[in-house]
Amino acid sequence: MPNSLRAxxxxxxxxxxxxxxxxxxxxxxxxxxxxxxxxxxxxELVTKPVHVQDTHDAVxxxxxxxxxxxxxxxxxxxxxxxxxxxxxVYDVTNETSFNSCAKWLERVRSQKPSVTMPSVLxxxxxxxxxxxxxxxxxxxxxxxxxxxxxxxxxxxxxxxVEQPFLYLAKTFHKLYQDRIEYFMSMT
Amino acid sequence: xxxxxxxxxxxQISFATSCDENFPPEHIIDGKDDTFWSSTGLFPQEFVVTxxxxxxxxxxxIECSNVRKLLIERSVQNxxxxxxxxxxxxxxxxxxxxxxxxxxxxxxxxxxxxxxxxAAYDHFVAVHxxxxxxxxxxx
Numbered sequence: 001m002p003n004s005l006r007a008x009x010x011x012x013x014x015x016x017x018x019x020x021x022x023x024x025x026x027x028x029x030x031x032x033x034x035x036x037x038x039x040x041x042x043x044e045l046v047t048k049p050v051h052v053q054d055t056h057d058a059v060x061x062x063x064x065x066x067x068x069x070x071x072x073x074x075x076x077x078x079x080x081x082x083x084x085x086x087x088x089v090y091d092v093t094n095e096t097s098f099n100s101c102a103k104w105l106e107r108v109r110s111q112k113p114s115v116t117m118p119s120v121l122x123x124x125x126x127x128x129x130x131x132x133x134x135x136x137x138x139x140x141x142x143x144x145x146x147x148x149x150x151x152x153x154x155x156x157x158x159x160x161v162e163q164p165f166l167y168l169a170k171t172f173h174k175l176y177q178d179r180i181e182y183f184m185s186m187t
Numbered sequence: 188x189x190x191x192x193x194x195x196x197x198x199q200i201s202f203a204t205s206c207d208e209n210f211p212p213e214h215i216i217d218g219k220d221d222t223f224w225s226s227t228g229l230f231p232q233e234f235v236v237t238x239x240x241x242x243x244x245x246x247x248x249i250e251c252s253n254v255r256k257l258l259i260e261r262s263v264q265n266x267x268x269x270x271x272x273x274x275x276x277x278x279x280x281x282x283x284x285x286x287x288x289x290x291x292x293x294x295x296x297x298x299x300x301x302x303x304x305x306a307a308y309d310h311f312v313a314v315h316x317x318x319x320x321x322x323x324x325x326x
Contacts, residue, residue, distance in 0.1 A: 003207050006228035038197075062229070082230040084310055115309055163298070172228070175310060180210070180225060182283055183313045185250060187219035 003060045004049065007172050009165075010080055012104040013089035014097040015039065015068030021155035022089060023065040026151045026165055030158040040067045041078045050169040059169035080111050085118040085168045088148065090139075091133040092123050098138070105146060118171035119168040120164040127154040189247060192300075192319035197239030201267050201299065204232045215314050223252075223313040232304045232312065235267050236319075241298050244321040247273075248289040249302065251287065251321050252313040255277050256305040261297035271300050280308045287316065296324060 011019045020040050027046045049058045049084040052181065066076045086108045089135050090097040094180065101121065121143040136152065143150035149167055153160040192198050194216045203212035204240035211236050214222040222269065226232040239299040241263060249257070256277055273295065278286050302313050 003209075003227065010227055059228075082306065084228060153262070177229070179283070179309065179311045183223055183225060186252070186283075186285065187223070187317070 003057045005057065005173060005176055006075060007059055007061055007168070008082060009061045009087060009168060010083045010108050011063060011084045011087045011089065012108055013068055014091070014094070014100045014104075016041055017068060017089045017091040017094070018095045018155050019027045019087075019089045020044070020065050021120065022087075022124060022153065022161055023063055024156045025158055025161045030161070031052060033156055036095050039069065040065060040141070041069075042067055042072055048165075050165055052169055052173045053166070055173065057173055058096045059172055061165060061169065070107050077107065077111075080108060083108055083111050083117060085172060087122060087164060087168070089122045090123055090134065091125050092134045092139075092152075093125055093128050096144075098134045101180065102146070105148070106108050114177075118168045118175070119146075121146075121150050121170060122151045122164055123146040123150070124155060127157045127159070146171035188320045188322060190218075190318050191238050191242050191244075191262060191321045191323075192216055192236055192317045200238045201233040201235045201237040202301075204229075206251060207256055210313075214298070215317050218316075220250075220316060223315045226304065226307075226312045228310060230306055233301060235299050235301045237267060237299045238297070238319075238321075239323070241296055241324045242319070242321040243324050244295045244297055246289060246291050246318075246320045247300070248287065248316075248318040248320075249314065250285055250287050250316040251278075252281070252283050252285060252315070253298065253309040254304050254314075255280070255306045255307050256314050257288065258303040258305055260301040260303070262293065262299040262300065263296055264299070267299040267301070270299070275299075283309065300311055
């Protein structure tokens with residue numbers, strides 16, 4: 001019987017960067033892109049099991065799609081206790097959203113400062129190439145210096161949306177294996 | 188007095204929030220130091236130990252790893268419900284090494300003990316052993 005791990009995945013970033021679109025495209029296996037904008041107020045929770053490649057195991061992701069508007073900041077952070085992993089999203093056509101990434105990352109990491117959390121940075125809306133203002137290099141550099149894995153995606157084109165989540169599940173599974181080995185070594 | 192939290196003494200795990208088949212909650216009460224129950228992500232994590240009958244309990248000792256905040260509750264009902272708090276403990280960080288916590292509870296009765304890991308020092312915790320010193324209540 002395969003084992004199922006569980007992980008709390010916090011999605012953050014400025015409002016309108018596409019957190020909910022990414023969440024919904026991933027959750028629906030690419031069958032649903034929300035064409036009309038609906039501001040997230042608070043936190044929306046979806047769950048999805050992700051199979052870990054080359055194993056019989058799966059990681060069930062509890063995805064906390066969190067409002068990006070500062071107005072909801074305090075309320076949103078009440079839902080972040082004991083995070084397992086973090087996704088920081090920005091919009092490549094919006095420099096402000098990129099500049100906010102450090103703030104968002106810090107807020108989630110401060111919930112559990114003593115633990116390494118699998119973390120990714122998603123550069124969203126890469127389909128809007130002619131309006132792009134944040135380059136791949138800038139994104140990659142920020143990711144590298146902050147311990148994040150960098151991904152580019154387009155939720156609208158359903159391009160590369162799954163990859164960050166597969167990476168997170170794989171990394172979390174690896175953490176579990178390492179911990180189990182450590183527990184076994186102590187006996 | 189003897190250890191009533193052993194499967195050999197008729198104790199059972201009646202509930203647990205994680206079950207990796209290689210590290211199941213039954214390992215907590217198998218009497219062995221080289222086996223353990225591991226949690227598989229998310230908090231809180233719980234398990235309930237059900238004794239063979241109503242027990243008079245003197246001490247509870249738990250050996251675990253990575254636990255930060257532990258809540259112990261008891262129930263005297265036949266079914267594991269109506270739990271009431273016994274003790275809440277903040278445990279020291281031992282970087283994954285064994286933590287040991289002994290709690291004296293003179294003359295407490297219980298059929299079930301519920302252990303809740305409210306918070307941890309890592310994504311995963313292990314519980315290696317549980318010792319509950321007690322006697323069956325006769326009457």
